[in-house]
Amino acid sequence: MLEVKGLSAAYGQHPALNKASVRVGKGEIVVILGANGAGKSTLLKAISGICEGKVTGSVRMNGHELVGMKPDRIVEEGIALVPEGRGIFGDLTVEENLTLGAYSERAKDAERTNLDRVYALFPKLLERRRQVARTMSGGEQQMVAIGRAMMSNPAILTLDEPSLGLSPLLSKELFQSLRAVRDTGIGILLVEQNAKASLAIADRGYLLENTEIIHEDAAASLAKDPAVQKAYLGGAAAKGGAGKAKPQANAMPAPSAPRPAKGPSPSDIAAQAMSGLAPARPAKPAPAPEPAPRPAPPPAPPVARPAPRPAPAATPTATGIDTASIVAKAASQSSRKGGAPALPPRPAPMPEPPKPARASQPTRPMPDLGHHSDRLREVLTEIETAAQRARDRSRTRTRGKP
Numbered sequence: 001m002l003e004v005k006g007l008s009a010a011y012g013q014h015p016a017l018n019k020a021s022v023r024v025g026k027g028e029i030v031v032i033l034g035a036n037g038a039g040k041s042t043l044l045k046a047i048s049g050i051c052e053g054k055v056t057g058s059v060r061m062n063g064h065e066l067v068g069m070k071p072d073r074i075v076e077e078g079i080a081l082v083p084e085g086r087g088i089f090g091d092l093t094v095e096e097n098l099t100l101g102a103y104s105e106r107a108k109d110a111e112r113t114n115l116d117r118v119y120a121l122f123p124k125l126l127e128r129r130r131q132v133a134r135t136m137s138g139g140e141q142q143m144v145a146i147g148r149a150m151m152s153n154p155a156i157l158t159l160d161e162p163s164l165g166l167s168p169l170l171s172k173e174l175f176q177s178l179r180a181v182r183d184t185g186i187g188i189l190l191v192e193q194n195a196k197a198s199l200a201i202a203d204r205g206y207l208l209e210n211t212e213i214i215h216e217d218a219a220a221s222l223a224k225d226p227a228v229q230k231a232y233l234g235g236a237a238a239k240g241g242a243g244k245a246k247p248q249a250n251a252m253p254a255p256s257a258p259r260p261a262k263g264p265s266p267s268d269i270a271a272q273a274m275s276g277l278a279p280a281r282p283a284k285p286a287p288a289p290e291p292a293p294r295p296a297p298p299p300a301p302p303v304a305r306p307a308p309r310p311a312p313a314a315t316p317t318a319t320g321i322d323t324a325s326i327v328a329k330a331a332s333q334s335s336r337k338g339g340a341p342a343l344p345p346r347p348a349p350m351p352e353p354p355k356p357a358r359a360s361q362p363t364r365p366m367p368d369l370g371h372h373s374d375r376l377r378e379v380l381t382e383i384e385t386a387a388q389r390a391r392d393r394s395r396t397r398t399r400g401k402p
């Protein structure tokens with residue numbers, strides 16, 4: 001299904017990947033093991049069309065050449081990336097984050113089915129679907145990131161160090177979830193530092209050292225390979241590399257070219273490629289170690305729902321979620337924080353239809369919330385109602401006075 005052949009990438013004069021060849025079949029988990037700086041993230045970024053460097057070679061998905069294609073076209077071809085650092089929108093709810101993943105043409109019609117599939121795989125996300133993502137635990141946020149990628153209806157899911165920063169318990173849950181994703185028929189290309197856990201769930205693996213794939217084998221064989229054990233599985237202090245092709249290769253990364261000080265982090269760009277939008281994040285921080293799971297915040301008090309406002313023509317979706325609103329909200333979150341990458345060309349949300357004339361206006365007309373969320377409307381309605389009640393009370397008091 002996914003066939004990478006002789007793929008190379010260089011950042012200026014600095015080679016980061018050298019003629020890598022990798023394949024991933026349907027329903028297969030393939031792991032890439034390698035030391036820091038070996039070129040693992042570069043490989044995933046080059047596959048997704050978001051490598052900042054110069055990429056040569058071939059990446060074929062079901063026979064279609066992807067090198068040179070725009071990232072959003074690559075998503076349409078069925079490849080979704082879960083970037084290092086997750087790249088989810090902290091200010092949006094779980095469900096809003098998930099819905100953003102369904103923005104591609106490929107996924108639009110199957111949004112409800114995909115959402116159900118994600119909730120079936122991650123029941124916790126269903127429980128917490130109205131929770132703001134930044135209040136979720138690290139493990140839950142990682143599930144949101146994977147769920148969002150799955151909303152693009154991918155045939156291949158690529159993940160960059162998904163267990164980074166998670167406690168052993170949450171990592172275990174995560175790897176079990178990946179197995180469940182694989183069992184749905186999705187092929188998984190996984191970059192991981194946690195060699196033991198990833199080899200335990202993988203079908204095959206590759207060793208990437210100093211920009212080159214030096215060995216490929218069944219995961220079970222790799223797990224038993226003394227050189228792999230020494231280098232990646234906590235064997236005796238391993239200065240040397242692993243694998244049969246170049247057992248003497250040094251596992252230390254090649255000296256790196258300086259990364260650009262400004263601009264979006266690779267994870268941001270990856271998030272952009274996946275969903276068409278990306279939140280602003282500081283450059284490549286390791287997520288904080290996982291604290292104990294947090295209880296769900298208390299449910300919000302019930303609010304009086306305002307009469308439904310006519311929805312803009314393009315917004316209704318299978319889930320009933322106003323995607324255009326969520327996109328606008330996510331974009332405003334990105335721009336508020338600054339530094340987010342520009343949005344890639346996407347079908348623009350339909351313009352707001354002309355506002356219908358209101359039959360009887362309240363004392364003060366409701367402001368036009370246009371692209372804002374339903375929740376905001378609810379809060380404003382509440383405020384309006386409270387203000388009206390206060391005015392009525394004060395009028396009653398005034399009338400009662402002699």
Ligand SMILES: Nc1ncnc2c1ncn2[C@@H]1O[C@H](COP(=O)(O)OP(=O)(O)OP(=O)(O)O)[C@@H](O)[C@H]1O
Pocket residue numbers: 011014015016034035036037038039040041042043052053253254255256257258259260
């Ligand atoms: N945007 C960039 N500009 C310049 N050099 C880069 C850039 N991104 C990566 N590199 C360099 O390319 C090499 C490979 O980096 P890459 O991030 O692919 O490694 P990695 O194997 O994923 O490492 P890690 O496990 O630490 O994330 C490194 O030497 C790195 O410094």
